[in-house]
Amino acid sequence: MACTCGCSNNTIDPKQQALQELLQKFKGYKGAIIPVLQGAQDIYGYLPKEVMQQISKDLRVPFSKIYGVSTFYAQFHLKPRGRNIVRVCQGTACHVRGGKKIFEAVEKVLGISEGGTTEDLRFTLETVACLGACGLAPVLMINDDTHGRLVPGDIQGILEQYE
Numbered sequence: 001m002a003c004t005c006g007c008s009n010n011t012i013d014p015k016q017q018a019l020q021e022l023l024q025k026f027k028g029y030k031g032a033i034i035p036v037l038q039g040a041q042d043i044y045g046y047l048p049k050e051v052m053q054q055i056s057k058d059l060r061v062p063f064s065k066i067y068g069v070s071t072f073y074a075q076f077h078l079k080p081r082g083r084n085i086v087r088v089c090q091g092t093a094c095h096v097r098g099g100k101k102i103f104e105a106v107e108k109v110l111g112i113s114e115g116g117t118t119e120d121l122r123f124t125l126e127t128v129a130c131l132g133a134c135g136l137a138p139v140l141m142i143n144d145d146t147h148g149r150l151v152p153g154d155i156q157g158i159l160e161q162y163e
């Protein structure tokens with residue numbers, strides 16, 4: 001799509017285009033901050049600073065408020081996330097069945113620690129308090145897939161299934 005700002009650029013970044021449409025949809029709408037941040041995160045995978053600045057400008061809301069909301073809610077991420085989210089359970093049932101060793105095995109294979117993302121943006125590693133599958137402890141989830149009754153030796157093979 002051609003750029004309409006008068007510059008010589010004939011193309012517009014599709015993400016930027018989607019963001020502009022999102023902002024247009026919510027302009028002047030009270031309570032727009034959270035749905036706009038959610039929409040922007042869906043577009044970019046996280047909330048880059050420049051995107052939050054644009055939201056602030058377009059919604060006419062101080063940047064400090066946009067930043068405050070995005071850091072208050074756990075659903076928002078200010079750093080790039082991996083294509084695959086690995087959530088290793090550290091709840092009680094998993095803990096007593098070796099959940100810590102599973103977590104350490106994932107850390108070792110991926111070379112990142114909790115909250116980290118691999119450089120190739122393939123994986124982000126997180127811990128959770130319970131995945132609701134205690135009968136399968138120890139458990140981890142990758143995206144929507146549950147992997148249970150794990151031993152550390154399983155981890156490499158499981159992670160290799162995810163591009």
Ligand code: FES
Binds near residue numbers: 094130131132139
């Ligand atoms: S404690 Fe791990 S799934 Fe419940």
